[in-house]
Structures are given as C-alpha cells and as structure tokens.
Amino acid sequence: MQTVVTAKLKLNTTPEQFKALRTTQLAYRDSLNYVSQYAFAHGKMSNAVRLQDATYEEIRLRFHLPSQMACSVPRQVGASYKTLWTKVKNNAVHRKEGKTKKRYKGLDKAPKFISPTLTYQYKKDYTFKKEQQVSILTLEGRVIVPYTGYNKHVALIQRGAEIGASKLWYDKAKKQFYLLVSLEVEMADPPPETHKQVVGVDVGMRYLAVTATMQGNCTFHADISTVAKSHHSARLRKRLQKKGTRSATRRLVAISGRERRLKANVNHVVSKRIVLQHPQSLIGLEHLTDIREQTKRRKGKSAKQRKANRAFSKWSFAELHSMIAYKALLHRSTAIKVDANYTSQACPKCGHTCKENRPHKGLLFLCQNCQYTLHADLVGARNIAMRTLLIRQDWRGTGLLSVRPDVSDDEAKAARLKRYAELRWSSDTTPSPRL
Ligand SMILES: [Zn+2]
Numbered sequence: 001m002q003t004v005v006t007a008k009l010k011l012n013t014t015p016e017q018f019k020a021l022r023t024t025q026l027a028y029r030d031s032l033n034y035v036s037q038y039a040f041a042h043g044k045m046s047n048a049v050r051l052q053d054a055t056y057e058e059i060r061l062r063f064h065l066p067s068q069m070a071c072s073v074p075r076q077v078g079a080s081y082k083t084l085w086t087k088v089k090n091n092a093v094h095r096k097e098g099k100t101k102k103r104y105k106g107l108d109k110a111p112k113f114i115s116p117t118l119t120y121q122y123k124k125d126y127t128f129k130k131e132q133q134v135s136i137l138t139l140e141g142r143v144i145v146p147y148t149g150y151n152k153h154v155a156l157i158q159r160g161a162e163i164g165a166s167k168l169w170y171d172k173a174k175k176q177f178y179l180l181v182s183l184e185v186e187m188a189d190p191p192p193e194t195h196k197q198v199v200g201v202d203v204g205m206r207y208l209a210v211t212a213t214m215q216g217n218c219t220f221h222a223d224i225s226t227v228a229k230s231h232h233s234a235r236l237r238k239r240l241q242k243k244g245t246r247s248a249t250r251r252l253v254a255i256s257g258r259e260r261r262l263k264a265n266v267n268h269v270v271s272k273r274i275v276l277q278h279p280q281s282l283i284g285l286e287h288l289t290d291i292r293e294q295t296k297r298r299k300g301k302s303a304k305q306r307k308a309n310r311a312f313s314k315w316s317f318a319e320l321h322s323m324i325a326y327k328a329l330l331h332r333s334t335a336i337k338v339d340a341n342y343t344s345q346a347c348p349k350c351g352h353t354c355k356e357n358r359p360h361k362g363l364l365f366l367c368q369n370c371q372y373t374l375h376a377d378l379v380g381a382r383n384i385a386m387r388t389l390l391i392r393q394d395w396r397g398t399g400l401l402s403v404r405p406d407v408s409d410d411e412a413k414a415a416r417l418k419r420y421a422e423l424r425w426s427s428d429t430t431p432s433p434r435l
Pocket residue numbers: 347348349350351352367368369370371372
C-alpha cells in the first residue's frame with residue numbers, strides 16, 4: 001500500500017530569506033483572491049485552463065509571480081470552485097430528498113482565501129539540495145535554506161522517498177516558516193494470518209472513539225465534552241462574530257486555527273492509542289458518507305452534549321480514520337471500512353434492528369426484543385467488530401480483501417446488510433480458534 005506521510009521541516013531562514021518568503025506567500029494569496037473574484041464574476045467558473053488563459057498575464061504583471069507559480073493559482077482556484085460546485089449539487093439533491101432544509105451558501109459570493117499557505121511543486125519550484133538544504137522559489141528568485149525536521153522524515157527525504165508537492169506554512173505566533181512536504185512511502189499490507197484479533201472502532205461526538213474486540217474488551221477514548229470544556233472559545237467566538245470589526249475577524253481566524261490544531265492533536269493522540277493498544281489487528285472502521293458523518297455529529301441530546309456539539313461543530317472523523325489507517329500499518333495492523341448502516345440500532349445479541357432500541361437517542365441501548373442492555377456507543381463498536389470479522393472470514397476464504405464497501409452497487413450492498421443482520425454477539429463463547 002502507498003501511504004502519504006507529511007514531513008514538517010523547520011526552515012532556518014536569514015532575515016532576507018524570511019522577508020522574501022513572506023512577500024511571496026502574501027502575493028500568492030492576493031493572486032488567489034484576484035482569480036477567485038474573476039471566476040465568480042464569470043459564471044463561477046471552475047475550468048482551470050480557461051481561468052489560466054484569462055488571468056495569467058494579470059497575475060504575472062500585477063503580483064509579480066514567477067511563471068510556474070502563476071500557473072498554480074488558476075489551478076488551485078479552479079479546484080476550489082469544483083469542490084464547492086459539488087457541494088452545491090449534493091445539497092440540491094439532499095434538499096429534494098428532504099434530507100435537509102438548509103441551502104448551501106458556499107458559492108453565494110466569491111470564496112476568499114485567507115490563509116497565505118503557498119503550494120510548491122517538486123522540481124518545478126522547490127528542490128532538495130545536499131547538506132539538509134532546500135531551494136525554494138520566491139518573487140526574487142530562488143533561496144537556499146537549511147532545514148531541520150523529525151529524523152525519520154529527514155532520512156526518508158535523503159534516501160529518496162517519492163517526494164510530492166509541499167506547502168509553505170507560516171506560524172504567525174512564532175514568526176517561523178515551515179515546509180510541509182508530502183512523501184509517498186511504500187508499505188506492505190500484512191497478510192491475514194498475522195492478525196491476532198479483530199477490533200471495531202465507533203466514532204462519535206460523545207466519545208471520539210470507542211473500540212471493541214471480539215474477546216469483549218472495550219475502551220472509551222476522549223470524552224469530547226471534557227475536551228470542549230478545556231477550551232472555552234465557543235462563547236468568545238460568538239461575541240467576536242457579533243462585533244465584526246477587523247481585529248475581531250483576525251482573532252476569529254486565530255481561534256479557528258487553534259481549534260483545528262487542537263482537534264488534529266486529539267485525533268493524533270487517540271489514533272496512536274488505538275493502534276498501540278491493538279497491534280497486529282484487523283481494525284474495522286465505518287464507511288462514513290457526508291450525511292452519515294453529519295448524523296454522527298448530531299448524536300446525543302443532553303445539555304452537556306449540545307454544549308460539546310456547539311464548541312466542536314466540525315470534528316473531522318475522516319482525519320481520525322486516515323490517521324488510524326496510516327498508524328495501523330506501522331504496527332502491522334490493517335484498517336478497513338465497513339458499511340455504517342444500522343450500527344447503532346442493531347441488537348448485537350438477537351439482531352433486532354429498530355430506532356426504539358435507543359430510547360430518546362440516549363446513552364443506553366435497550367433492545368426492544370430481548371432486553372439486551374449496553375452503552376449505546378459500545379453497541380456500535382461491537383457491531384462494527386462483527387462486520388469486520390465477517391470480512392476477515394471472506395478474506396481468508398477468497399484471498400481477497402475488500403478494504404472498503406462498494407457503495408455504488410445497491411444490490412451488493414443490500415446483500416451485505418442482510419448478512420450483517422444475521423450476525424450475533426455472544427460474550428459467553430470463547431473466540432473461535434480460527435481467529
Ligand atoms: Zn436483542
């Protein structure tokens with residue numbers, strides 16, 4: 001399996017180099033906003049080639065960007081518009097189907113690029129030099145800057161890992177530049193025989209993650225309301241939004257950056273704990289679509305939960321999942337995805353599936369058929385573990401591993417859900433020796 005690792009390199013700049021980089025990244029951001037305005041005024045255009053034809057000269061003359069960089073700008077803006085268009089279209093479908101009433105407003109005005117993060121293409125506008133130096137393009141030509149980083153990452157760069165694009169990132173508080181380089185690393189998927197156990201991971205807004213093994217072990221990771229409490233930006237944010245002055249906006253940007261970093265850090269810590277706790281395992285995650293991710297976030301109606309939801313409206317479960325998948329490989333485990341449908345409603349013991357199994361959508365799972373009672377989040381994790389076990393059996397039988405469910409084929413999906421419905425959890429039986 002090809003995995004992408006991001007190496008964070010600290011750039012040890014001279015004052016002149018610092019100035020050159022800063023000027024360049026601000027000019028780049030200004031050109032992004034210029035092209036974004038242009039695209040918006042011309043039918044919210046997302047075609048990168050047409051955008052380039054129309055704006056290239058202006059970018060060169062007005063913002064003095066070197067030609068390679070000037071080509072990146074329309075490409076990046078085009079890609080942003082494409083993503084937004086997809087959201088607009090999905091939203092229209094969801095509204096038609098009655099899944100939501102809210103109209104997506106992302107394309108009501110030209111998207112504004114606030115972060116001055118600049119993307120560099122490898123070999124075109126940045127290259128690595130010997131003795132831990134990197135050559136980076138600026139408005140005033142190339143600068144050669146010494147860098148430092150995590151030993152393993154530096155070794156990967158020097159040993160010739162597949163080097164991809166990089167981002168120039170400015171840490172405003174520390175007045176420090178970093179280069180975030182993406183490296184492609186080849187990692188072998190461990191064969192099924194080496195896995196010692198199967199683990200199901202349920203994510204949500206109450207506990208960020210709950211894990212369950214087929215042996216009946218479980219762990220609850222990161223109570224989100226506690227995480228939310230440990231940092232009180234929700235109220236402050238509201239106040240700043242009301243104020244709406246320039247300095248208020250600046251503080252809002254700073255807060256949102258801090259929040260994003262805090263969440264990424266929690267995702268890091270939790271994913272690391274999960275893979276360390278379950279080495280050599282087949283780890284099952286849910287296949288979350290946009291809609292399902294939203295319902296995951298809304299889960300939980302208590303005042304405490306609502307407060308947590310407010311503080312952390314957009315936790316990235318996708319990020320958590322990809323961190324687990326990547327770290328799993330480092331510990332000879334494999335992460336796969338299973339269908340998320342009914343994982344919180346199906347009774348692990350008798351298979352009875354209905355909404356009422358979760359009275360008031362609360363903490364408790366209470367099967368309406370067999371009275372089986374359990375913590376609701378643990379039910380999800382156990383159901384995922386059982387589905388993962390089923391996939392493992394298929395894997396051993398056919399020699400083929402399906403790392404994620406094929407959701408394009410409705411019939412195949414219905415067949416899978418039917419098989420899932422026949423799964424039964426029993427804590428009394430010792431795990432089968434086949435496992
Ligand atoms: Zn039941």
